[in-house]
Amino acid sequence: MRVNVNNPVLVKEVKLRFRSLKSFTGILFYLIAMSIFVFGFIFLTTSFSGTGFFKPDQSFILFGLLTYIQLGLILFITPGLTAGTISTEREKQTLNMLLTTSQSSMQIILGKLSSSIAFLLLMLVAGLPIYSLVFLFGGISPSQLGLIFLFFLLTMITVGSIGVMFSTITRKTIVAMIATYGTMIFLSIVTAFFFMITVQVNMMGTGAIQSPSPIAHFWASINPGILIFTLLNPTTEEFVTELTQIDFPVWAGFTIFYVVLAATAITISIKKLRVNMNRPK
Incomplete structure (x- = not known):
């Protein structure tokens, strides 16, 4: 059997999203806000220090702030881009037409998800020149930036998968968005x-940990904010271990x-996309 690797759903979604003036206007204002923040931080720091120099430790603080801004951007924008991918088609009564095409459920789900991830990647890549200003003052290694961006990508895929899953199993976009934001x-x-x-x-009773706490370590491991903090400051990893x-x-x-969470969400989305079509009338 011949496998068709072309995904018309992805091509259509990418064209619609990347040809929209609203999308690039959003990126423009995002870059303007980031630039104002970076140059304002540098100006205020050099003004208050009185030396006119921007030190490597101040550069590291700026890098940390930018990283958490990017993380907040991912957690805030991704649900809005993915939570209505399928439910919007259902509300517009175009989902049935999409399901009658030769595209499989996997192609439809992955096409919708990939187009949203591609737009978010464009926003992250567009912000790289602003990040590059940090390297001019030292304190940050390119490998550290690359590692953080890899975990950004994993977070985007997982959050997007959750949004597509809720969009598939619910009939209303607003319900899917509430559920996705609640998960975030x-x-x-x-x-x-x-x-905490x-x-x-x-630690109650003695003031010191007497036995290992795998549950506490689990909560720390699945929190994106704690993860980013451990990547920025390796001593945080030792603190969590302690x-x-x-x-x-x-x-x-x-x-x-x-x-595992992303794979589970994508699998549920694929299984539930055509669930109503198999019911006997």
């Missing part, structure tokens, strides 16, 4: 709260969990 709040905020609570419970008594890299736990 859980992964980014609630997990950090659970981590679990550590405190484990609190949980689990000597397992946070980045490894993050990778395993998010890969």
Whole structure:
């Protein structure tokens, strides 16, 4: 059987998204805001120091702030781009026509997801010249930037997969967006709260951890904010290990969990896309 590697859904979605003036206007304002932030930070730092120099440690602080801004961008924009991919087609009553084409469920789901990820990648790549300003002042290695961008990519794919999954299994776009944003709040905020609570419970009574706490390490491993902090400052990894008594890299736990989560979400989306078509009338 011949396998068709061409994905018309992806081609159509990319053309529609990248030919839209609204998309590139959003990127323009994003770059303007990032530039104002970077140059404003440099100006204020050199003005308050009174020396007129921008030191490597200040450059590292700027890099950290930019990294967390990018992370917030991913967690905020990705659900908006993916949570309506299938449910919007259903609301416009065009999903049935799409399902009657020769495209498989996998091609439809992956095409919708890939177009959204491609747009987010464009935003990250467009911001690289702003990141390059940090390298002029030292304190940051290119390998560190590359590693952080790899985890950004993994986070985008996972969040996008969750958005497509909720868009497939729900009938309303607003419900899918609420569910996706709720999941992001859980992964980014609630997990950090659970981590602190679990550590405190484990330390109650003696003021020191007596036994390993795999649950606390799990909450730390699936939190993107804690992961980025460990990549920016390796001593944070040692601090998490000391609190949980689990000597397992946070980045490894993050990778395993998010890969499994993304694969599960994509599988559910593919299985549920045509579920109504198999029901007897």
